[in-house]
Amino acid sequence: MSTAPTGSSTLPASGAAPAPSGRRANPWLTLVAVAFGLFMVGLDGSVVSIANPEIGRALHASTADLQWVTNAYLLALAASLILGGKLGDRFGRRTFYLVGVAGFTLASVAIGLSGSIAGVIVFRAFQGLFGGLLMPNTLGLLRAVFPPKKFGMAVGIWAMVSSVSTALGPIVGGLLVQHVGWESVFYINAPVGVLALAVSAFVLPQSRDSTGHHRFDVGGVVLLALGLVVLVFGVVKGETWGWTAAGTLGSLAAGLAVLALFCRHETRREHPLLPMRLFRSPALTIGTVITAVNFFTLLGSIFFIMLYLQNVRGFSPVEAGVRTLPLSLASVVAAPLGAAVTDRFGARVSMPIGMLLQAGASLWMLTWQSDSAYGAFWPPFVALGLGVGMVMSASSEAIVGNAPVRDGGVAGGLQATALQVGGALGTSVLVSLISGRVGGTLVDELTGAGVPAQAAARLGEAEDAVSMGVAPVSASMPEQLRAAVVEGSGHAFMNGVHTAAAVTAVLCLAGAVLAAVGVRRGSVPAAG
Template sequence: MADDQRTRSAPAEGTGGRRGNPWWTLTSVALGVIMVGLDGTVVSIANPRIAEDLGASLTDLQWITNSYLLALAALLVFGGKLGDRYGRKLIFLIGVVGFGLTSLAIGLVGNIVGIIALRALQGVFGAMLMPNTLAILRGAFPPKELNRAIGIWSGASSISIAGGPIIGGLLVEHVSWESVFYINVPMGAIALAVGLAVLRESRSESTGQRHDIPGIITLSGGLVGLVFGLIKASTWGWTDPKTLACVFAGLAVLVLFTVIETRVAAPLLPMRLFGNRSISVGSAVLVINFFALFGVLFFVTLFLQNVRDTSPIETGVRILPLTLAMMIMSPIAGSATERFGPRPPMVIGLVLSGTALLLLTGLEPGSSFNALWPSLLMLGIGMGLVITASAEAIVGNAPVDDAGVAGGLQTTALQLGGVVGTAVLGSVLSSRVASVMVDKLTGAGTPAEVANRLTDSEQLISQGVAPQVTGASESVQAAVTAGSHAAFMTGLHVSLVVAGIATLVAAGLALLVRRGDSSDGTPVVVH
């Protein structure tokens, strides 16, 4: 094809100065990634104080996170497409500014409805920011250095994830919960200043094509329906007609989306991308990878705070083996991917992650940190390998003209994996807790009549919290606590087994991935 015969402009052009220099470009996009990564981890630390100050319910707190994830997951591919058409630098910087301003507004709004609405708007700007970071790197770095750059990009995200819980705990404890949002304002200002100074504009050559409005509506609507159903399943139940209606309606709209994309002249998400085995398999593997990671992080955090009674800051410190390993491994994974291609690091990383998840089933209510950190370290090494290699498998195999769309697809897979993991593994845990709760309570010495009365506390026990029994003696309350924690651990073990097996299956799928050829495809227009 004629498009395949064209070559892109030299990405390292102008490296004698800051503008267009690949490494200054990497610095700029890394600042944006760090801002988003910090926001994702510090908010969870602020939730208890938000509930206390604003009278928020548990459902309200869930929607503070879920409204953001829904907007982000639904619009990531569109955000990449906007960058491809109007300029990746422009859309990235609009995302940076919008993300910082909505963060400021969240701290000032003063009511829970406003926070939820602004978090959704923050997700919109996040969807403009994130996919274009990878597309900008694709246009700035020559093929031989791209994998190393992606590894550093991934490491920047890992740094923010690692530091987020500790920074958030310090801010909430010593300043205010609002300050965890205000921190994005100076971060955004720095990212904007650096971006204006060093980034070169790049876009797809197909800039005259119209937007695929039917594709935008059906992709966004389908993802919202599917994700909304998965999120609400833990409340409604997986077999509830409302859950099934949302999930199947979302899937039906996504099927309609795929039909539309095969028939329009300028599709939002070109279906030809999935004709590349590495892109389709890489996307599936990334969904499974983050299905396991997000679900396990959520429940291990509950284990540490509610069963082991550690503070938020202490919990963040105890998770450092995972997050620091991800941070350190990301650039190493970039070099390994550059040398061997994405398949070996993906397979090795997934095998390590799956093994670590299965080893975590040895945790008990009284387990010390020594029983936890080796598995978290192994999980972090595995995740660091997979994140970087999967970015190469998806973005590196896409034509350069589709780099923004591919970046959006990669980040969408990540977010969907996280939402699905939390929802599905949460449902697995809750179901198992419900089935063993009475037996675990009576086995720990709780009187049968007290155990039967506590069946209404299933959701509380599923979080690792032992219900308080009014008028109970110290020995009975101790038995309730022991039985509740035992039931929670049983559910946690089943969730870990499901996550571990899914990850090992993904390792088998990763054998189908091949090295991308970054020199293929249509050129990036560099200004």
């Protein structure tokens, strides 16, 4: 559990906003206000995947176009998160949170009105940019108004809102796409955004921590944005280019090199964009790593779970979303529970517990088959939701709670960046693992299911479709052959799922060990 920053004062720093009074002095009203914006961004992040097929049909978009609907958002978000937190810390967290909410809302409406795939991609990038202003300042605002003893519980509720909004995305998206249209998954942000602006303008206090002679780190902004964009670009293209392709390796290496240059640059700045002194705290550093592993597991697992439920089992988007409700409900319970455990025993206990729960969920998935009953699904869904919610609370406390108040926005941006990079890696890496495993086993599984060897060899070329859970059958196939192809394709897909689940289990077990060994209770936030 974190302690108050050393050397901190109850008096406003030079250039800081005056102490709030009245309704703006109530930290719980601040939590309510930021929850609206957080819910909007979390929901949007997961409903879009449900809408993508309909967007493709309606706008005659290619597969590459649909990839950029996601990638444009992700790249813009990754490039702007830490900058958004820094701007809030210096010029006003309330100001940049409101700008982020307003911009995100307007960009959402513009996507629905665009009428072309190019417009959707451009405004998705604007969504990411404004999301980068919004997200880190939610935690920065909470860090500034909650006393240390209550900050952990506030983070628990923050994590609950984030987890639930992400988990509800498939259900809400399925209902909207099925009964209204793909534009509605973006239009839904309009009423939420307007409500967020109204409540926030009424109750949010202004908070900032700026010195009177602060020179903005323009070089750091450029280096960090460039490094993250290039790195995330390599991650999201690794799935299609191949992880050993020159383009993928070159992008990853270039991104890491630029980020290393950024770190060197920051150590030489009087007022850096991302103070390297923050990483003196083992809890903050490990919390950042665990955040990435947490969302690697969550978003990567949700991706292949939805492929399995919809394409292999034949459920509609709404039916698939309803069947993942145990994950959502478990997240609701786990976030405040994780905060309470962190307050009582420290992140050294709560983070490993959350990681072990996720590892258990992944290991349980190794028992799944293409025709498994629902009784095999809901227990790992519950374990995954409990683990994600608990780690979300614990890692938020470890990262933001172990940063000085004046760096609360930057710490929030650091956490959100780790979350986005981890999620991007999870989806891309696990899809690649599934594809590779399917490609290596498809022909054997088809022949084992009774498909003639010659036909199985031809169907082996359809590994991309099978990697998405789609059996390469046609109406002209005899019924017996069609059944054999469906059976063999299902087995090959499950081979890929088992490989992906094994990898997430190993990562989560490693994360549990890292947190248990590396995090110490009562660590002091980096001052200076």
